[in-house]
Amino acid sequence: MSQKSDKSNIGYEKLKSIQIDMNDSHSGVSSATSGTKVSALDQLRNGTKETLKYASLVTLTVQNAALSLTMRASRTQNHLFISSTAVIISEVIKLLTCLVMVLIDEGSVRKLVQSLRRHIINEPKDTLKVAVPSIVYYIQNNLIFLGATHLDAATSQVTYQLKILTTALFSVFVLKKRLYNHQWLALVILFIGVALVQLVEITKKSNTSSQEQNPLLGFTAILMACVLSGFAGVYFEKILKSSSEVSLWIRNIQLSAIAIPFGLIQVFVTDSQLVSEKGFFYGYTLLTWIVVLLQAQGGLLVAVVVKYADNILKGFATSLSIILSCIVSVYVFQFEVTLQFVLGASLVIGSIFLYSKQPGSTDSSVFKLSKSLDKS
Numbered sequence: 001m002s003q004k005s006d007k008s009n010i011g012y013e014k015l016k017s018i019q020i021d022m023n024d025s026h027s028g029v030s031s032a033t034s035g036t037k038v039s040a041l042d043q044l045r046n047g048t049k050e051t052l053k054y055a056s057l058v059t060l061t062v063q064n065a066a067l068s069l070t071m072r073a074s075r076t077q078n079h080l081f082i083s084s085t086a087v088i089i090s091e092v093i094k095l096l097t098c099l100v101m102v103l104i105d106e107g108s109v110r111k112l113v114q115s116l117r118r119h120i121i122n123e124p125k126d127t128l129k130v131a132v133p134s135i136v137y138y139i140q141n142n143l144i145f146l147g148a149t150h151l152d153a154a155t156s157q158v159t160y161q162l163k164i165l166t167t168a169l170f171s172v173f174v175l176k177k178r179l180y181n182h183q184w185l186a187l188v189i190l191f192i193g194v195a196l197v198q199l200v201e202i203t204k205k206s207n208t209s210s211q212e213q214n215p216l217l218g219f220t221a222i223l224m225a226c227v228l229s230g231f232a233g234v235y236f237e238k239i240l241k242s243s244s245e246v247s248l249w250i251r252n253i254q255l256s257a258i259a260i261p262f263g264l265i266q267v268f269v270t271d272s273q274l275v276s277e278k279g280f281f282y283g284y285t286l287l288t289w290i291v292v293l294l295q296a297q298g299g300l301l302v303a304v305v306v307k308y309a310d311n312i313l314k315g316f317a318t319s320l321s322i323i324l325s326c327i328v329s330v331y332v333f334q335f336e337v338t339l340q341f342v343l344g345a346s347l348v349i350g351s352i353f354l355y356s357k358q359p360g361s362t363d364s365s366v367f368k369l370s371k372s373l374d375k376s
Contacts, residue, residue, distance in 0.1 A: 056305045057317045063301055064157070064321035067294040069328055071145065072153035074287045081283030082271050083145035086292050087138060088263040093296035095256035101249045119250045120257070126246070127254050129239055134258040136232040138266075141295065143225040150218030152335050154326040154345070158197045159222045161318070161348050164355060165190055166230025174234050186355035193347030200341045252300065315356040319349040 074081070103112045120127050147156050165187050171177040179187075198219055240251065267275060274282075305314050322345060329335035 052304075056301065057314075060301050060305050060314070061317040061320045061324065063294055063298060064318060065324040065328070067291065067298060068148075068153045068157040068321070068325050069332070070287055070291045070294065071148040072151075072156065072329075072333065074285070074291050075145070075149040077283070077285070077287075079283040080149075081281075081285075081288050082267075082274060082278075084142060084263065084267050084271055085275070085280050086145065086288065086295075087141045088260060088267065090141065090292045090296040091138070091256045091259045091263065093293060094300065095253060095260070097296065097300060098249045098252045098256070102247070102253070105247070105249070115250070116253070119246055120254060126243065127257075130236070130251060130254045131258050133232040133236040133239070134255040135262050136228050136235075137255065138259045138263055140225045140228040140232065143221045143228070147218045147222035147225065150214045151222065152329060152333060154322070154329045154335055154341075155197055155200075155215075156218070156222060157322055157325050158345050158348050159194050159219060160226060161190060161322075161352065162194055162223065162226040163229040163233075164352065166226045167233050168230075168355075170230045170234040175238060180359050182357060182359070183355050186351040189347050189354065190351035193344045193351060196340055196344030196347065200338055200344070315352040319352050322349060 099112070102115060103109065106112045106115055144160070147159075151159070168179060168183065168187055172179060198215075236251075236255075240248070302314070305317065326335070326337065326345065330337060
């Protein structure tokens with residue numbers, strides 16, 4: 001009896017060990033499969049991020065160049081549209097776009113309304129905080145239209161890069177940011193580059209006077225727009241950092257909600273007679289609507305680029321857009337490219353790269369971009 005009992009116990013132990021081995025092997029297969037799934041998901045996510053990064057950069061490059069070129073073309077037509085009305089329509093489009101984005105984030109109209117009530121209606125003081133940058137941005141956009149009326153597209157776009165200088169200075173004095181030595185050097189190079197480009201434009205003043213262009217007025221308008229852009233950008237950044245629970249889309253809704261009534265008041269004060277005689281949409285063409293759409297999406301597109309890429313690649317996109325604008329201006333607007341303009345524009349583009357460079361970085365995003373292009 002004892003022998004039979006021992007044999008049965010041995011058989012039971014063997015059977016148990018076989019079951020354990022089978023369970024272990026099954027567990028190993030499951031974990032391996034799970035690991036493969038996780039790895040595949042990670043690769044998919046990384047691939048999606050890379051796609052969004054470079055797609056947003058290409059879009060930003062085209063948008064910057066297209067806005068500069070179409071805005072210039074729209075201001076050379078016989079029947080000029082009223083620029084103040086175009087800025088209002090641009091704000092309306094931006095407002096609608098942001099509402100759609102919040103709707104997508106919230107998932108339903110009811111939650112969208114609740115979010116707007118919670119962040120805007122129930123927090124009037126918080127909403128009023130964005131009144132300053134909202135009004136400043138509105139004035140800045142009007143000045144950009146004025147600059148486009150009196151400057152070539154390429155010259156206007158190169159000059160507008162002075163906003164890097166004004167933003168940096170406001171960041172130092174308002175946000176107490178510290179700039180590295182190479183960034184200060186980049187700002188000096190930027191200033192010299194823009195000065196060279198503007199000297200070219202001023203020397204051509206006699207040739208453009210017959211076309212009712214005033215390069216000095218155009219430069220002054222763009223310069224003021226750069227100052228306002230730097231101030232509003234730093235002010236808005238301070239607001240964003242002080243209340244991280246409010247999304248960027250909600251903040252842009254607040255900006256537009258304040259800018260639109262302010263713009264209507266400005267139109268009533270300065271352009272009411274013209275609007276009453278010729279209509280709010282006087283002079284609007286397909287080109288005008290393209291300009292309005294491009295201007296409305298510009299700021300939102302920059303936010304997407306900063307989210308999925310970085311400031312170095314944003315600078316890379318800006319530089320490419322300047323080159324693209326110059327090339328198109330030569331063929332479309334008979335823009336005369338001089339050696340002095342090329343030198344000035346090159347200094348501006350170089351300063352953008354230098355300013356965006358992180359200290360101590362040996363493998364910047366620009367080189368990563370070139371490597372990925374080489375592999376493809």
